[in-house]
Amino acid sequence: MPGSEFSEIPREANHFCGCDCPFDQSRLVLFGAPYDASASFRPGARFGPSAMRRDSWGLETYSPLLDKDLEDACVSDLGDLELPQGPASKVLDQVQAMAGAIIRSGKIPVMIGGDHSLTLGAVRAALEAYPQLHIVHLDAHTDLREDYLGHAYSHASVIRRCHDLVGDGRIHAYGIRSGLKAEFDFARQHLDFHPFSLEALADLASTLKDQPVYITLDLDILDPSILPGTGTPEPGGIGFHELLSALALTAPLRVVGADLMELSPPLDPSGASTAVACKILREWLLLMAFPS
Amino acid sequence: MPGSEFSEIPREANHFCGCDCPFDQSRLVLFGAPYDASASFRPGARFGPSAMRRDSWGLETYSPLLDKDLEDACVSDLGDLELPQGPASKVLDQVQAMAGAIIRSGKIPVMIGGDHSLTLGAVRAALEAYPQLHIVHLDAHTDLREDYLGHAYSHASVIRRCHDLVGDGRIHAYGIRSGLKAEFDFARQHLDFHPFSLEALADLASTLKDQPVYITLDLDILDPSILPGTGTPEPGGIGFHELLSALALTAPLRVVGADLMELSPPLDPSGASTAVACKILREWLLLMAFPS
Amino acid sequence: MPGSEFSEIPREANHFCGCDCPFDQSRLVLFGAPYDASASFRPGARFGPSAMRRDSWGLETYSPLLDKDLEDACVSDLGDLELPQGPASKVLDQVQAMAGAIIRSGKIPVMIGGDHSLTLGAVRAALEAYPQLHIVHLDAHTDLREDYLGHAYSHASVIRRCHDLVGDGRIHAYGIRSGLKAEFDFARQHLDFHPFSLEALADLASTLKDQPVYITLDLDILDPSILPGTGTPEPGGIGFHELLSALALTAPLRVVGADLMELSPPLDPSGASTAVACKILREWLLLMAFPS
Amino acid sequence: MPGSEFSEIPREANHFCGCDCPFDQSRLVLFGAPYDASASFRPGARFGPSAMRRDSWGLETYSPLLDKDLEDACVSDLGDLELPQGPASKVLDQVQAMAGAIIRSGKIPVMIGGDHSLTLGAVRAALEAYPQLHIVHLDAHTDLREDYLGHAYSHASVIRRCHDLVGDGRIHAYGIRSGLKAEFDFARQHLDFHPFSLEALADLASTLKDQPVYITLDLDILDPSILPGTGTPEPGGIGFHELLSALALTAPLRVVGADLMELSPPLDPSGASTAVACKILREWLLLMAFPS
């Protein structure tokens, strides 16, 4: 480490803005998963975590809406996993290892994607610790394909793979507006399924009570006018404040893991999508840190 | 044609997703018109048809909103006209030839633009077959200039040229929010004119009954937040669901031709505008295929 | 000057579309301030004035909403200041000189930015002429930092610098949705402060009566879906018609100077943000020219 | 005009850097022709003149290579023609009118394109004044098609149209490296044809002596590594210093008109191509102004 003379020269930080709480004191722990090799249509989500860290510094740490400050929330940021853009199985193992280590430290992992396929790794880690885990799925797409052109671990199949693990009635899906007819049929039969809007989230807290919950947020649930920078934009989505309100409805849940996936910076030349992703993460972290 | 060994190797298709119905069995027939040489401000619409075909594969063929599938709608896709970026008269002739041939085959042409000037070619073809044709014009701009810097076949004059052909009272214009004062005056005198919104479309079906109708949709009717990727974006426009609802109001009409114009992919670096155009086309094709 | 033979050959103009009124006859006078060296996060606003002039020609001069035409409003356009991207003090002096000269000519300066720091120069000029000046501040950000990393004339401090000059109660701020907690506290104590929305503007005319007012509009008050092309996009903002309505509420005020800041064309690859900025300027100029 | 107080406030200029000589005193006269409706492949050249004027200010007016300064060359700049993106015939008439008026004023027109089709208008004007006109054609493409998909005034036919006017032996073409076989055959029969390189230009001055010459430079003669920003990039072209040397070889010619065509700024995101075009124009103007 350079000497004391250097300590007075301010240098730029590498963590998400406001998230430099020491690991031991933190309750919420960020990590990035820069991988998109399963993206069927347009790649780019691998650059999501680094873009969000960089552009988070254009935000403030203080939320006027919530009147809370990230600097008081004690969130730490472990940086990004080093992932090959290769076979899904190895990558899912690494995500599972990281999320599991955080959970075993008594903390809550918050993963920044990366494509949606990675959620499976974090869900596996959460299931190990919480076999009764419920999953809240906020997304534009069903992600319930048995496989995609023969690929079982594509981002288009991730919720189907989760269902393989948790079975019927423990996945609660909201806002879905795209999928095969067969996927919609499957969803209606096997999931707690609320397509098109997020309103039904209002009832979830009273249903789940204190059961452990993993929340996965695919950012393409937002309308492409709000967040064009994602691999498979799906017009006709929900608004920014609508999503914030829905996340507020999840505040009473017992969240044991969470993720925010599918920001694709190469498809965001203005940076507005990255700003949206950062602000949603800030508000969500504050809601999880100060749940009351 | 390569031999049978090849038939088992899946290859990518070139048609709009879900639109591979054999021509003879189809009722709706797509074709692209990649031309933008009349665009007064910023070109690029010539790349609209190919971008929409390519990006349509990021959509599903199934519409959860309508609970219908394009694969059941029997739409065929004839690909793109080969058009010079030259004199409008020759290009309009080719559009007219294609639209006319489709109509004479007993089918409904659906043209993907290209700039709005091309609508004149398709309207001419429809008028040949249906002299009592009405025109429904959905657009941000009046397009009623006598000429634009001396150019009579510019996209800024296309509805004026249509009016030359059909006369007063047979053009029904909705959503217009931009034009010269003289154009607004002309519109009020000679058109069935409903500026700023699409609400008045609710009355059209009962007025027109079973008279033949050509519908031309300039995508810049949408707000630029929804569809920035167009040559002359006009702020203050309508929303995605608002447009879908308006198209649903046209389902009872006897549509004999239609077009969707002015997507400009070079102005759509995120691809979100192309996704919007594709989804509107999918929903519109389903509405035309399953009108009840 | 070339001879008469040339006078019949039409050439392109360099002023904002519809703003070629002779200086002597004009009441409103545009000038551009292409400077962004104080932008803390992402530069680019220096290209705002030239991009707006160029793209204004994709607009019409006629406003169907107001049924007024810019060509009847007698606005002149003095072009752009030549500014170094260097020390703020020199640049502010030049802005002050230009705005002051316009005011001393009995006219109203309307500055096109450039970054928000420049507002201080124009406010100084207005204060010289109107010591009782009030300031209306429409923005996403408080801009009330004492300094930004030691820089007192950053765009993040401009309203604090204005407060240094006018003191408590004479700055009326609307729509603010981002800032440090300390800035929000300062705002509540020292400003007439209405965060999050523009509704409270309805009461301002009756409060201020005929006191002189400078209005500064930071375009990032708009939601990034409407205007992504700005240096510090702040999600959760207001809509296009909402802003137009708010500007209509300022029409009864005695406006003695105005500005429209922070469009960043390099962050606007589709051109939609520039179109929004141009249309807002057109409507605002018409509202100031025809206040009744 | 604003009063004297304004004269001390520096404002940005609109002419090509260093080209503000009063028209009457100038020998070389610039004008822009912002039109690209004939571009067969990718449009964008319409934005060439304005981009070159804007970015010329990143250059100096002084050439260290030539040890001459544009400010001593007395070049004036008439700005851009206002051209519809419509029928070629009208546009060619306007180019002819402008070039002709400059020639009749005893000066040399230098046109900044726009697409190559416009050269025909300027050549017509030069032929009116100089019936014995020779044409020097520097290009990657033959541009000798009888027509392009039926369009006779496309940029792919412009030299064929010139040949219609001047006949055999009066077009001297250099550097051509692309075309139909039929075009190469035509060139070999009817033109003074030197494909692939510019070396043969060394002999031209002694051949032409003081006969009047129009020089047309299609910037795509440069290798795409030097100038990627053009509509039909053709790999394997010549270098920057190679082109400057060739232009120096034309300095002894009696040039009566010139143009520099086909820069396409939308295809130049880095701005390097525009810088190349500007520097070539500066050096070429200096060579024409100080032929020594």
Added chain:
Amino acid sequence: MPGSEFSEIPREANHFCGCDCPFDQSRLVLFGAPYDASASFRPGARFGPSAMRRDSWGLETYSPLLDKDLEDACVSDLGDLELPQGPASKVLDQVQAMAGAIIRSGKIPVMIGGDHSLTLGAVRAALEAYPQLHIVHLDAHTDLREDYLGHAYSHASVIRRCHDLVGDGRIHAYGIRSGLKAEFDFARQHLDFHPFSLEALADLASTLKDQPVYITLDLDILDPSILPGTGTPEPGGIGFHELLSALALTAPLRVVGADLMELSPPLDPSGASTAVACKILREWLLLMAFPS
């Protein structure tokens, strides 16, 4: 199929320009492999085949350098494989199936990538038919890693995987200028290795005589000034004419398969890289079709 009336209306084609020879009559057969999920650094090569087909129409089919025309070369184009962006093994199988079917038809497969990992599939097919196969490897990178972050089928390992199959002395590598020290050591021991330049290719024909050869060309062998649009640009590479000359040196070889990989259109905003790739493919196809 639509009726005869349609046959006179020209429509745009989907094959690489000049490559519409009927399959049965063709000797060279193109196919595209749109896959890049193994790209370690920046994806995008999946869009290579479609971009090359589209932009090939900005080229001519005639080569003035070779005085040959693609329309006389009888090349057919089977379009693109439909590939999941998933597990490499399945994708390699499909590439192998396609290349194998072409070889078994007595023809020469020419694959357009796609990332370099796919070469393994085509090499496997060629080895099945020609167990004595030699491989010519033209590339900036060694591609000899045992694995990349544990991924054995990455594009950084493809030549190592080929070496697993063919063993020492049968891979002839040219132009390599980047890799781990261990890879350079391996190359020197096990390959016929000629780093930095292509000159040594002059000797290969006399060495290999009529042994069967597969040639794999990674386009990043070109200097990034010539071809910036590739995932891992490596400065200090070779020039356009240098590569053409090297390909001419391979004309006497008995080529039984070939590929051209790693064009990444999203990294090619000007289109110049795609033009380079298209022209190299045209010249190479002509060299293979007319070897003398």
Added chain:
Amino acid sequence: MPGSEFSEIPREANHFCGCDCPFDQSRLVLFGAPYDASASFRPGARFGPSAMRRDSWGLETYSPLLDKDLEDACVSDLGDLELPQGPASKVLDQVQAMAGAIIRSGKIPVMIGGDHSLTLGAVRAALEAYPQLHIVHLDAHTDLREDYLGHAYSHASVIRRCHDLVGDGRIHAYGIRSGLKAEFDFARQHLDFHPFSLEALADLASTLKDQPVYITLDLDILDPSILPGTGTPEPGGIGFHELLSALALTAPLRVVGADLMELSPPLDPSGASTAVACKILREWLLLMAFPS
């Protein structure tokens, strides 16, 4: 710090690839200076250091040309200074503080810019320690303006400011090809001035012997075909290998500080310019680390 379980999970690093030597053991020390507020023409260099760190991972640490590896060179990387985009004086102080602290630790600072104005801060620090300092200036531009529009600390004046400090004969400038005539005159009088090429560098080592030298490299010395991504591209520059050879000529010098300035990532959409900058830095660091 997270516990041992985490140590086995690989995470991505934030330093320049291969530069993770502990500070105490290092001889060469990198730091970034993300500032561009003095850029007169087009900003963006503030993003240079972070882009170079990120994209350095697409390079290898091993140089085949030098047969040396960065991992053996013991370079450390202190990250980026946190700089306001404000008054130059404060920023220069921070650069001076950092460079000075490194020098006082007995090491050699290597600064990654940032715009060229920052060099003054590092030169001041080097002068404090080495009053007899010589400066080697590699650049396309003279940077010798007394001021730029009144701004004395612009990047266009940085070498003039250095001359103020060191006086005649101690600045050795190479490769300059752009400037005012007055600047060239000044250079010839007061500098050791070698415009247009780098050849004269061959003599410098024998002249300077072991006098201390600071080397400043403005990347725009490269031809824009090699490095388009810089704020003021100047056509007609030098090549990649030419620059490497010149840097090799500086290896015998007693270098006490160095910088590499003016990469502008927003002007580098393909990433090729950033790759060039990274590779030059790698080779230069190796040359400084292994001078023999």
